[in-house]
Amino acid sequence: xxxxxxxxxxxxxxxxxxxxxxxxxxxxxxxxxxxxxxxxxxxxxxxxxxxxxxxxxxxxxxxxxxxxxxxxxxxxxxxxxxxxxxxxxxxxxxxxxxxxxxxxxxxxxxxxxxxxxxxxxxxxxxxxxxxxxxxxxxxxxxxxxxxxxxxxxxxxxxxxxxxxxxxxxxxxxxxxxxxxxxxxxxxxxxxxxxxxxxxxxxxxxxxxxxxxxxxxxxxxxxxxxxxxxxxxxxxxxxxxxxxxxxxxxxxxxxxxxxxxxxxxxxxxxxxxxxxxxxxxxxxxxxxxxxxxxxxxxxxxxxxxxxxxxxxxxxx
Numbered sequence: 001x002x003x004x005x006x007x008x009x010x011x012x013x014x015x016x017x018x019x020x021x022x023x024x025x026x027x028x029x030x031x032x033x034x035x036x037x038x039x040x041x042x043x044x045x046x047x048x049x050x051x052x053x054x055x056x057x058x059x060x061x062x063x064x065x066x067x068x069x070x071x072x073x074x075x076x077x078x079x080x081x082x083x084x085x086x087x088x089x090x091x092x093x094x095x096x097x098x099x100x101x102x103x104x105x106x107x108x109x110x111x112x113x114x115x116x117x118x119x120x121x122x123x124x125x126x127x128x129x130x131x132x133x134x135x136x137x138x139x140x141x142x143x144x145x146x147x148x149x150x151x152x153x154x155x156x157x158x159x160x161x162x163x164x165x166x167x168x169x170x171x172x173x174x175x176x177x178x179x180x181x182x183x184x185x186x187x188x189x190x191x192x193x194x195x196x197x198x199x200x201x202x203x204x205x206x207x208x209x210x211x212x213x214x215x216x217x218x219x220x221x222x223x224x225x226x227x228x229x230x231x232x233x234x235x236x237x238x239x240x241x242x243x244x245x246x247x248x249x250x251x252x253x254x255x256x257x258x259x260x261x262x263x264x265x266x267x268x269x270x271x272x273x274x275x276x277x278x279x280x281x282x283x284x285x286x287x288x289x290x291x292x293x294x295x296x297x298x299x300x301x302x303x304x305x306x307x308x309x310x311x312x313x314x315x
Contacts, residue, residue, distance in 0.1 A: 008042070008047045009047075012032035012034050012038065013032070016030055016031070016032045017032060018031050018060075020065055021042075022072070027050075027065075027072070028042045029063045031061070032059070032060060035054065035057065035058060035059065036056075037051075037074065037076050038051065038053070039053065039093065059079045060077070061106070062109055063075065063109070064076075064111050064120070065111070066111045066114075066118060067113075067114035072093075073086065073088075075120050076109065080105075081106060083098070083099040084098050085098075085099075104126040105124065105125040106122050106125075107123055107153065107154050108122065108155045109121070110157055110158055113176070116178060117133060117134065121156040121158065121180050123148075123155060123156040123182055125153070125185075127147055128148055128153070129180075130144050143197075149182065150184070150185070152185040153183070154183055155183040156215070157181050157215050157217045159179035159180060160218075160220040162174050162176065179202065183212030183213065183214060183215040183232075184211070184212055185212075187232070188204055189205040189212055189215055191205070191228075205230075208232040208238065210234035212232050213231055215229070216266055219269065224243065225243045225244060226241070226242040226243075227242075227270065229254070229266070231262070232260075232261060233261075235256055235258065235260060236255070236257070237255055237261055238252070238253055238254065239251070239287075255295070257275075262276055263276045283298040284296050284297045
């Protein structure tokens with residue numbers, strides 16, 4: 001059963017747009033239209049505010065944690081067209097780098113798998129996607145995918161570093177995969193790959209009839225296939241699947257909701273999908289042995305409830 005185990009009063013003075021736990025689940029970062037990012041320690045069911053990060057000049061839409069091998073690092077993006085990378089050193093959070101090469105609101109940030117280094121993808125309303133990366137000598141560089149989505153890009157998500165069924169190279173190792181997925185105001189889901197140090201379009205997935213609001217590439221731990229979830233203002237969530245043998249993606253509508261679907265998040269094993277939308281609910285979905293996606297739980301207004309899909313938990 002899913003239930004709310006803790007509620008946190010963030011003391012933000014305006015709408016909260018995102019909340020992300022770090023790798024170990026002991027720190028929480030939140031961001032708001034009040035232009036602030038707040039960092040909390042959330043160990044043992046207690047909450048302690050440890051930092052107020054001020055640097056954006058407008059609403060902050062999203063935050064993302066880097067892998068802990070790089071230290072405590074957060075990226076934030078906002079309406080002010082900026083991406084700010086923050087780092088904690090000896091208990092003090094400071095700006096590590098500010099990227100301001102977009103012409104409109106930056107809507108989404110996502111750190112790449114740590115195997116690829118300290119790399120960040122940023123999606124903007126100017127229609128472009130930036131790949132911002134540490135060069136390793138204390139400086140930063142960026143590559144840009146111009147015209148990635150007409151009208152604007154709303155979401156970005158990285159593929160796992162090791163693809164299902166990946167072939168070994170001559171040294172017997174699997175080469176890291178450099179791919180990401182994006183969703184935009186053109187109703188499209190697009191997959192991008194790095195080729196000869198440039199980012200090129202790998203696939204264009206058509207299925208939504210309105211703006212794509214979020215995309216999430218599932219972790220591939222133990223999975224024999226690649227899975228992407230996308231959600232849209234058309235009130236649908238679509239599951240895209242590829243078995244790795246060919247570059248053909250098949251689609252299945254997970255569910256048609258009664259309101260716009262804003263966000264998606266996979267469990268660490270990639271077999272349970274959390275969905276949140278304009279109906280003020282969070283629902284959990286799992287694929288059963290028959291290949292059907294069923295709702296195993298929903299949280300509505302702070303109450304955890306198991307639906308008729310309870311039997312899917314054991315599938």
